[in-house]
Amino acid sequence: MPNLPKKKPSQSVTTMTELVLPNDTNTLNNLMGGRLLHLMDIAAAITAQRHSERIVVTASVDNVSFSEPIALGDVVTITAQVTRAFNSSMEVYLEVNAENIPAGIKKTTNKAFFTFVAVDQMGKPIYVPEVEPETAEEKERFDGALRRRQLRLVLAKRMKPEEATELKLLFA
Numbered sequence: 001m002p003n004l005p006k007k008k009p010s011q012s013v014t015t016m017t018e019l020v021l022p023n024d025t026n027t028l029n030n031l032m033g034g035r036l037l038h039l040m041d042i043a044a045a046i047t048a049q050r051h052s053e054r055i056v057v058t059a060s061v062d063n064v065s066f067s068e069p070i071a072l073g074d075v076v077t078i079t080a081q082v083t084r085a086f087n088s089s090m091e092v093y094l095e096v097n098a099e100n101i102p103a104g105i106k107k108t109t110n111k112a113f114f115t116f117v118a119v120d121q122m123g124k125p126i127y128v129p130e131v132e133p134e135t136a137e138e139k140e141r142f143d144g145a146l147r148r149r150q151l152r153l154v155l156a157k158r159m160k161p162e163e164a165t166e167l168k169l170l171f172a
Contacts, residue, residue, distance in 0.1 A: 006132040007082075012051035014080045016043040020072050020098075031070035036096065037061070040078055040112060044092040047080040048116035051090055052128040056116040059089060060152055068109040070098040080114075083138070084145035088125035089117045091145045113148060 016039065024035045041058055048056040070076055077097045082090050096110035120126045133142040147166045153159035154167070161167075 002127050004127060004129040006130045007051055008132050008134055009081045009083065009138050010134070012047050012082045014043050014047040014050065014078075016046070016078045016080075018076045018078075020070055020074045020076060022072060025072050028069070029072040031072075031074070031076065033066055036066075036070065036076070036110065037064065039076065040064070040080075040094050040096065040110070041114065043078040043080040044094055044114040045116060047082055047092050048090045048118070051082040051085070051131075052116075052118040052126075054118035054120070054126055054128065056090075056118050059115040059117045060156075062113040062115075062148065062152065064110060064112040066110060068098065068107050070096075070109055071100065074098040074100055081138075082131055083113070083133075083141040084131050084149075085128045086149060088119075088128055089115055089149075090128055090131075091115050091148065093141055113145075115149075115152065 018039055020031045024031055026032050045056055078094060080092050080094045083093045084091050092114045094112045095108060097106060098109050099106045118126050118128045131142060133139045150159060150164040150167045154161050154164050
């Protein structure tokens with residue numbers, strides 16, 4: 001593995017803001033889930049590119065639940081931050097907030113983890129800098145990233161359950 005400098009999560013944060021317009025909504029005048037996933041993928045990809053300084057591709061999307069509707073006219077803010085890097089892959093944490101400006105209401109509507117792989121010009125995976133968490137929240141996400149990675153790999157049948165040592169610790 002090349003000797004790449006570690007990066008702090010705050011060095012790669014992306015905040016993206018969009019206004020929910022009629023073309024983005026379903027028949028209930030709420031933001032369509034697919035449109036939100038599209039915006040989240042863009043924000044996460046920008047974050048992963050900033051961290052790796054490379055071309056990145058989406059590898060996985062973890063458990064996006066839609067806890068609150070986002071209405072027509074709301075301002076959507078997506079914040080994305082790299083939580084941990086593994087050789088060529090990076091886990092990105094996203095938080096989505098919606099704001100009804102006239103009513104003065106802000107709410108968190110979604111949270112998710114996306115995984116990206118950095119690739120070279122030929123599309124082959126390439127090493128990325130490690131993440132050096134600073135805050136307690138960053139350290140908690142960093143530690144949890146290994147368990148989430150192992151779970152993703154087990155579910156994708158790319159790792160045997162008995163090899164998922166961090167996951168086993170949860171049940172010991």
